[in-house]
Amino acid sequence: MIIKHMKGEIYMDRGVDPDKYICHRCSNDMKRYFYKYHSAYHGTDVVYCLKCVNIGRSDSVTPLRVIHTARKPEPCRYHLDFELSEAQQAASDRIVEALSAHSDMLLYAVTGAGKTEIVFEAISLARRRGMNVAFVSPRIDVVKEVHLRLSGAFRDSDIDLLYTGVKETFEHRFTVCTVHQLYNYIDHFGLIIVDETDAFPMSSDRQLLNAVRRAAAASSTTVLMTATPDRGMIEFAGAENVVTLTRRYHGHDLAIPKVVWQGITKDVNRRRLPAGLEGLITGILEKGRRVLVFVPEISLMEKLQPLVAAKFPGADSVYSGDEERYGKVDSMRNGRTRVLLTTTILERGVTFKNLDVIVVGAETFNSDSLVQICGRTGRKTDDPVGNIWFLAEYNTGHIRRTIRIIKNFNAGRTTL
Template identity: 30%
Template structure:
């Protein structure tokens, strides 16, 4: 995208501005300065400069006292020098224009047949400005005076409030939600930008100075960062919009549209400060209203107390500009550490209700689409009078406005300072875990003085340490709804599955334990670390456990959903699988076996999650969990200790 670039000066103070519709800026500054005492000038530098170059010029601008005495020629020479500096850095999208299209042989700055002009607001409007105002509106622009554009500007800001959208996404939103604005919103956006209600930026931001890294990183080139997801932009491609053969773009968030150095990104923060929950109700009242157990009620009340606390000192003021540095402020956080099967969804109902009742907006983010679809009807039932929007890849509600938004974590990149409360479900799960891009998106989706609640049965170790040291407010729910202790894993020594497949007799010890579970009528999850082990292991176990229906599944299995359904119906008694079923699957009367439990692919969290498939039903709360491996690793020890610790806390608090 190309934009106009101009300088605006008042009482000797100069700024560089850029515009999607220069006519709007002329009318805006003319209305502001023509009747204002003191000197004020507007100088057009370029009618069409690549957005990326215009943004950098504005950000790096250093005003000089002598600029008030410059004529158009001096301004033109200054602009050419800046463009040549950009070309020298190898970052300028239109550097070649610096000595050609922008400048005539006499040194006069030209562009598309029009020269640089200067308007002293104490004098009559120059001829070039009059011609500009008489010219028909260009692509994406709308005709009319500021008063007429004001209504369009209000409508646009209302539609994009709390959003972070590329220009193509704005087009799609308006086509669906405000067809009257579609195709002519650039003028309205420019007016909103001048009013400070909308930030118009390039999709990528400069890398800025390098901090730390030592000598080993000194030779590594700095890369621009994506303003939408915070990732370094490593991609390069020819671009017709700016003319570069190697226009930078972000590969990390490419699935949501190409964020380029020259693409326009609109961001508009919600203007109201974040709402707080009312002073905490009693545990008995919370339990009674929402039907929670004692452990759930205690945890929910602790979280409600956190939501009622005032913003921390140093929290950014609401409605801040969207062109501030990329690193978001750290929000106040609360951890709900609930064992698998504790009913985390029911526990957040009081939290959502406390914010919604005070007119706030809430976001519940979860890593997987299937969880979004499973939670949506439960939330609709709990909050029947609330506007609920569900967002995931392919959702037909992506531009709807909701008081309660339920979304996969990738969808958070389309929001900007929109929510009073952000709830991150399954904090430790793929893809959220260890993905700075999604953490960045989540931080930016929350209002500066809003709050975060994390839900997890297996928080990452750093969060566990923060909680243990008292640095992270938290509540533990150490017991399931049925009030029985968690099954504690037992260990059996077993050679690696790789070796057992070569010598099937080594599996006899495992098969004897499997037989015990089958005899007691249990469904069996048998987790393995490698997809390639599934089929040969299924074949061997079918021979050893004759007459038992045994199947295998993985992420590569097109019949995975069908097999899980048959497993729930007890048509399949033993299911060999990978960690794709470590979460979100509840099968009554289940036992869990983990082969190669010492594998580096199974960390503490993964082992606890897999063990959590057992003992979830009130009819069979003491399911068996077996770790089968040649070695007893630190991850296995930590998983067992975490489960035992939760049982001790539950017993101490009288929850069992």
């Protein structure tokens, strides 16, 4: 079933129970996430849910309507430019088995393992059997990138793309969307793949977990994919259903970050480009490479960017609310920009050639973020390693854990 605003049969008389403060669409039951006002038009108080308002309002005066969809198999052929590695193939087989057994799965894979391609066969099989498929991620950037890749591979399939404000829908049979969009589906998908699961607090945000569970059909498979699993994810899939991939698709080791003990805020506040940072960028550019400089806060980035650009003309910066964000990323991709300062918005979902990475204020990042950031380098077969520097004022558990996770991957071990 799919929840639709204006059409379909009534599923619930109202979207929100105004007495108990429960949203029937997203199952939010925390009173502080509801808003109440008096509506002269309705002649009564109206309560609406703030948790899911960005996919359309669920309130106490409007019924929730649903439409039913019939299952429809399709041949669902796909095209891959390369052959899966032995490890990728083994992981792909496990997911196909899980699909037949209707069990869930956790794909614990190093960044750059080629996770997306590993689920192609399961997607194809699910669609051949008439199951609806959803590929979801908490991040809009990832959703867009994945939609492009899937559309390129599954050329005969109509693939929906859904995220806040954007809807490209066919028949909701093969859907790529943000996790929040799942609030609109009930008992619908036979296969749900959650990419970058660590980017939202799956274990602590019950609503999102509920959304995945409720959107899944009675007999279904949910595949969680992550480079940094937590206990909640393992519990979700079941410890016996964890598949690990410690090698990148091209087989090379991950670069180990080099830590430079240097804070930069003092210099930046005096409007000086920190010498250590300048030296690193100079070295990178001299080798004909390009660099992403990760900065913990927008306010610091705004001060740092002009200092970097004064020394390295063309150095740009990007953050999540930046309207020119996609143009700037393109510019980095085609090499017009060679130094790009960024917040964690580019920590995942992007691939640039000949890329090195510098993290300033590394002591303020958590290890999930740091692992993803390191994963930006060495993603291409013709540039399989790359360099990573952490500029940190002091050591932290997260820095140590990041280095341990990466060393373990290189040794073929996982960090659980």
